[in-house]
Amino acid sequence: MKDINKKKNPAFQNRNGKFRRESDLKILEAKREWEQTFDAIPDLIALLDKKYRITRINKSMADRLGMHPRDCLGLTCYECVHKTNTPPPDCPHTKTLRDGLSHSFDLYEDRLGGHYMVTTAPLFDSDDNITGSVHTARDISKRVLVEKELEKTREKLEEKVKKRTVELKKTHEQLLHAAKLSAVGKLTSSLAHEFNNPLMGILNILTELKKESLSEQAQKNIDLAMDSGNRMAYLIRDLQNFNRPTSGIIDSLDLHEAIDEMLRLSAKQIRSKRIQVIKEFSPGMVRIQAVSDQIKQVILNLLSNAIDAVSAGNGKISISTDMKKPLVTLSIADTGTGIPPSDLEKIFRPFFTTKSIDKGTGLGLAVSSGIINKHGGTIDVKSQPGKGATFTITLPISADKSIP
Numbered sequence: 105m106k107d108i109n110k111k112k113n114p115a116f117q118n119r120n121g122k123f124r125r126e127s128d129l130k131i132l133e134a135k136r137e138w139e140q141t142f143d144a145i146p147d148l149i150a151l152l153d154k155k156y157r158i159t160r161i162n163k164s165m166a167d168r169l170g171m172h173p174r175d176c177l178g179l180t181c182y183e184c185v186h187k188t189n190t191p192p193p194d195c196p197h198t199k200t201l202r203d204g205l206s207h208s209f210d211l212y213e214d215r216l217g218g219h220y221m222v223t224t225a226p227l228f229d230s231d232d233n234i235t236g237s238v239h240t241a242r243d244i245s246k247r248v249l250v251e252k253e254l255e256k257t258r259e260k261l262e263e264k265v266k267k268r269t270v271e272l273k274k275t276h277e278q279l280l281h282a283a284k285l286s287a288v289g290k291l292t293s294s295l296a297h298e299f300n301n302p303l304m305g306i307l308n309i310l311t312e313l314k315k316e317s318l319s320e321q322a323q324k325n326i327d328l329a330m331d332s333g334n335r336m337a338y339l340i341r342d343l344q345n346f347n348r349p350t351s352g353i354i355d356s357l358d359l360h361e362a363i364d365e366m367l368r369l370s371a372k373q374i375r376s377k378r379i380q381v382i383k384e385f386s387p388g389m390v391r392i393q394a395v396s397d398q399i400k401q402v403i404l405n406l407l408s409n410a411i412d413a414v415s416a417g418n419g420k421i422s423i424s425t426d427m428k429k430p431l432v433t434l435s436i437a438d439t440g441t442g443i444p445p446s447d448l449e450k451i452f453r454p455f456f457t458t459k460s461i462d463k464g465t466g467l468g469l470a471v472s473s474g475i476i477n478k479h480g481g482t483i484d485v486k487s488q489p490g491k492g493a494t495f496t497i498t499l500p501i502s503a504d505k506s507i508p
Contacts, residue, residue, distance in 0.1 A: 148216070148241040151227070152197055156180040159236065168216050181239060185215060196224040200237045210244065218245035296340045303340065307333045339368055354503050356391045357399060359432060363423060366404045370411060377416040384424040392432055393503040394479055402472040402483075406436045406495050409469075413440025413493065430501050431481075437494040443487040451485065479503055 142149065148165035150158050158176050166173040169184055176184055182191045191198055196207035208223040221244050224237040310330050314323065367374070367381065374381060410421045422437045443451065452473040476483045480500050487493035 147243075148220070150176075150181060150239045151236060152181055152239050153236040154201060154234070156182060156191060156197060158184065165241070185213060187215060196222055197237050197239060200224040200226050201234060204234050210248075216241065216243075218243055219248040220244060300337070300340050303333060303336055307337070335368075339371075352395060354393050355396055357394045357396045358389075358391050359399075359425060359434060360385050360389055362396065362400050363403055363425075363434070366400055366407055367423075369404060370407050373408075373411050374421075377411065377414065377419060379411065379414055379416075379419045379421055382420060382422040384422065386425045386427050386432075389425055389427055389432065390501060392499055392501050394499065395475075398475045399479070399499075402475050402497065403434070403436075405469070405472050406497075409495075410436055410438035410440065410493075413438050413442075415440070427501075431498050432501060434497045434499070435494055437492060439492045442489040442491050443485065443493050444489055448485060448487065452483075 142160075143163035145162055146164055148168055149162040150165055151160035153159050158179055158181060161173050161176045163173060166176055169176065171184070181197065182188050182195075186192060192211075194209055194211075196209055199205070199207045204226050206223065206225045208221060210219065210221050212219050220241040223240045223242075225240075226234050227236045227238060229235050307330060310326050310333065314326050314330070318326070363383075363385075407421070413419075414421065418439075420439045422435075424435045424437075426433045426435075452469050473483050476497055476499070480503060482498045484496050484498075485493060486496075
């Protein structure tokens with residue numbers, strides 16, 4: 105009778121033992137491959153149970169913690185990673201245990217030495233009960249650094265665009281203003297020319313009448329008329345000179361005469377605000393070498409600023425000159441509102457102005473500073489709020505043959 109008990113069959117037992125040994129070897133080989141793969145992953149990986157204890161950790165994470173993998177087992181993740189006694193408020197492992205879902209968040213962890221994207225995925229037993237999570241941390245420090253640099257670059261570009269937009273807007277306003285000034289200048293030049301011819305005729309007639317035998321009162325009336333006509337002639341000449349394009353050529357300039365010319369141009373505004381003008385000219389002032397129309401432009405700009413700054417009825421403008429070879433100085437002081445300390449360093453910058461758009465372009469002082477610097481001189485300001493301002497120009501007596 106055939107023995108059906110295969111367990112007692114030696115051949116079967118040998119085959120079964122061999123099969124088990126091969127299966128065990130395959131299991132060991134698969135376990136080793138899995139462990140090698142687990143440890144070869146550059147991301148930081150740990151398996152956590154429901155009590156936040158590390159049940160498995162890969163070599164990358166252990167190395168980053170400065171520990172051996174076996175020394176991490178049984179410790180809580182927050183003890184190993186965060187050096188705290190409780191989980192952090194936004195712990196993704198806590199959320200995963202609560203809802204059985206995956207969670208991610210970014211953090212900077214000093215102990216891990218950088219920024220990480222932390223992800224947790226739930227682990228279940230055979231009955232679908234959650235037992236813990238797989239905790240993965242990917243180093244995103246380089247990405248965060250690039251994002252920060254991009255953000256800084258974006259902010260700088262936005263700031264540059266904003267600044268450039270403001271500058272372009274102001275430049276557009278200045279171009280419109282310059283166009284208006286050019287049109288006014290041409291009109292002024294044309295009117296001055298048209299007025300000059302009949303005025304000269306009137307003055308000539310008055311000169312001839314003065315030769316006649318007239319009463320004393322008539323002679324006085326003629327003198328008054330001639331004085332007024334001569335003032336008009338000076339004003340017309342100054343308007344024609346000021347509107348004439350700059351030559352850039354150095355010539356001999358009487359500084360006091362230039363100041364008087366610009367005062368005559370500003371006479372109407374000075375009278376309308378009843379401003380007292382005090383002149384303290386240095387005796388024996390020599391003629392300087394300069395581009396006349398450019399220096400006159402600077403003087404007129406400083407006078408206009410002073411007139412705008414003082415109050416009507418009780419304002420004063422003091423103009424003084426001095427000479428200490430090889431330099432001359434010109435100071436224009438007013439009793440106006442003054443300049444705030446925070447603005448003193450900005451007033452010579454292009455487009456900076458404390459005036460309204462219809463009264464100030466923000467170019468006057470910048471242009472004036474450029475002109476004086478090209479002449480080899482300096483322009484300085486001293487001011488206190490409520491106590492007026494004093495602009496002082498220093499110029500060399502001699503200069504180069506031409507100034508660009």
